[in-house]
Amino acid sequence: MDSNEFWVFGYGSLMWNPGFEVEESRPARLHGFRRSLCVRxxxxxxxxxxxxxxLGLDRGGSCRGMAFRVSPERWGAVVDYLRERELVTHVYKERTLPVTLGDGLRKPALAYVIDRAHHQYAGALSVEEAAIAVSTAEGKSGPNTEYVTNTLAHLREMGIRDHWLEDVGRSVERLVNGG
Structure with a gap:
């Protein structure tokens, strides 16, 4: 990583709620990984x-998200915060991966990718399999449908299309509304 720069890649809630002070935020793409409802x-x-x-970052494809540049004096605190936020059950692995910023510039960024060997990894689900799981689950933070709907709304606001997740959202809506 460039000794003067520290970037973090967000693909889910981190994009609209990073939880740390950011020097700069830019649209970015991570190649080799895709956004997926793959974490139980x-x-x-x-x-x-x-x-x-x-959501998790699973192998294959690419993912549009946000890259956040953090000031050098905050690196340690941000990494500590992210580890506490993302590594609770260790379903994610912390990796430094190259992201491409909107202007084509490539930067190494800290990202959290799914550990496919972890017992919470759900694997590559079909749209219908994911929709059935989402439409019937609820936990202490609320219904799983709310999580997907909120994620899709934020992605739309940011101008990010995720066709697979949008298909899951439409399927969940049909299941919940009995259509």
Missing amino acids: SWVHRGTPDHPGLV
């Missing part, structure tokens, strides 16, 4: 008996 949620959006699904 047993607390916040589901239960152990009826897990919900939350």
Whole structure:
């Protein structure tokens, strides 16, 4: 990583709620990973008996998100904060990966990718499999449907299209509304 720059890549709630002070935020793309509802949620959006699904970065494709530049004097505190936020059950692995900023400039960025060997990894689900899990799960942070709807609304506000997640959202809506 450039000794003068520290970037963090966000692909889900981190994009609109980083939780740390940012020097600069820029649209970015991470190649080789895609946004996916591939993490079983047993607390916040589901239960152990009826897990919900939350986002992870899984292998394959690419993902549009946001890159955040953090000032050098805050690096340690930001990494500590992110580890506390993202590594609670260690379903994610902390990696430094190259992201491409909107102007084509490539920067190394800290990112959290799914650990496919972790017991919370749900695998590559079809739209219907994901929609069924989401439409029926609820945890201490609320219904899983709320999580997906909120994520899609934020992505739309940011001008980011995620066709697979949008398909899941439409399917969830049909299941919930009985259509």
